[in-house]
Amino acid sequence: RMSRMSSDDEVILRHGVVCETIKNAAQDAGRAINSVTLCAVSKTFSAEAIAPVLDVGQKVFGENRVQEAEGKWPALKANYPNIELHLIGPLQTNKARSAVALFDIIQTLDRPKLAQSLAREMERVDRRIPCYIQINTGEEPQKAGILPKDADAFVRVCREAYQLEIAGLMCIPPQDEEASPHFALLADIGARNGLTGLSMGMSADYQLAIDFGATVVRVGSAIFGSRTRAA
Numbered sequence: 001r002m003s004r005m006s007s008d009d010e011v012i013l014r015h016g017v018v019c020e021t022i023k024n025a026a027q028d029a030g031r032a033i034n035s036v037t038l039c040a041v042s043k044t045f046s047a048e049a050i051a052p053v054l055d056v057g058q059k060v061f062g063e064n065r066v067q068e069a070e071g072k073w074p075a076l077k078a079n080y081p082n083i084e085l086h087l088i089g090p091l092q093t094n095k096a097r098s099a100v101a102l103f104d105i106i107q108t109l110d111r112p113k114l115a116q117s118l119a120r121e122m123e124r125v126d127r128r129i130p131c132y133i134q135i136n137t138g139e140e141p142q143k144a145g146i147l148p149k150d151a152d153a154f155v156r157v158c159r160e161a162y163q164l165e166i167a168g169l170m171c172i173p174p175q176d177e178e179a180s181p182h183f184a185l186l187a188d189i190g191a192r193n194g195l196t197g198l199s200m201g202m203s204a205d206y207q208l209a210i211d212f213g214a215t216v217v218r219v220g221s222a223i224f225g226s227r228t229r230a231a
C-alpha cells in the first residue's frame with residue numbers, strides 16, 4: 001500500500017519551509033538569520049492541529065480572538081513550556097483583563113482608551129507585557145489602528161502617561177494594494193520613534209516584509225493550510 005502523508009506531516013513540512021524561507025530572506029537582506037521571529041498564526045485551528053508545530057519546537061503563536069485563545073491555550077501552555085502567545089486581533093477594553101492574563105504580547109494596541117485599560121490591568125495584577133502599536137498605514141476607515149500622522153504622539157502617550165512597554169509597531173496593509181509602501185512607512189515611523197520591533201508580513205508577503213525590516217512575521221495559512229471559517 002502506498003504511504004500517504006498525514007495532515008500533521010504536511011503541517012510540519014510547511015512549517016519547515018516557512019522557517020527556511022525566513023532565514024533565506026533575512027540573509028538576502030543582509031540581516032542576521034535570527035533577527036526575524038516567526039509568529040505562527042493558529043487562529044481557527046484546534047489544539048490537535050497546532051500540536052505538531054509545538055512538537056517541532058515552534059514557540060511563538062498568534063491568535064486574533066481572546067475567547068478562542070482562552071479555549072485552547074491554557075492547556076497547551078501547561079504542556080509546552082516557554083510559549084509566547086501574541087494577540088494579533090482587535091481587543092475590546094472589557095477583555096483587557098483576560099488578555100493580560102493569557103497573552104504574552106499584545107500586538108494590537110490601537111487607541112488611548114485601550115492603553116489606559118491595559119496599563120491599569122497590568123498594574124493591578126503586576127504583570128507587565130510588551131505591546132506593539134497597530135498603525136493603520138492605509139488609513140482605511142474600517143480598519144483598526146492609529147493613523148500615521150498620530151503615531152508619534154500616541155507612542156509618547158503610551159510610554160509617558162501609561163508607562164507601557166512599547167516593543168514596536170504592527171500593520172496590516174490594505175488587501176488590494178502593493179504592500180511595500182506600507183512596510184516602508186511602518187519602518188519609518190518605527191525608526192523615528194526609536195522602536196526596533198516591526199510586526200509586518202503574512203503568508204503572501206513575509207519575504208518582502210523581511211526585506212523592509214520586519215522583525216516579526218505573522219504567518220498562518222502557509223503553515224496550517226487554508227482556514228475554513230473567515231477570521
Ligand SMILES: *Cc1c(COP(=O)(O)O)cnc(C)c1O
Pocket residue numbers: 041043064088089172202203204218219220221222231
Ligand atoms: C490571520 C492573520 C494573519 C495570518 O494570515 P495568513 O495570510 O494566513 O498568513 C496575520 N496577521 C493578522 C493580524 C491576522 O489576523
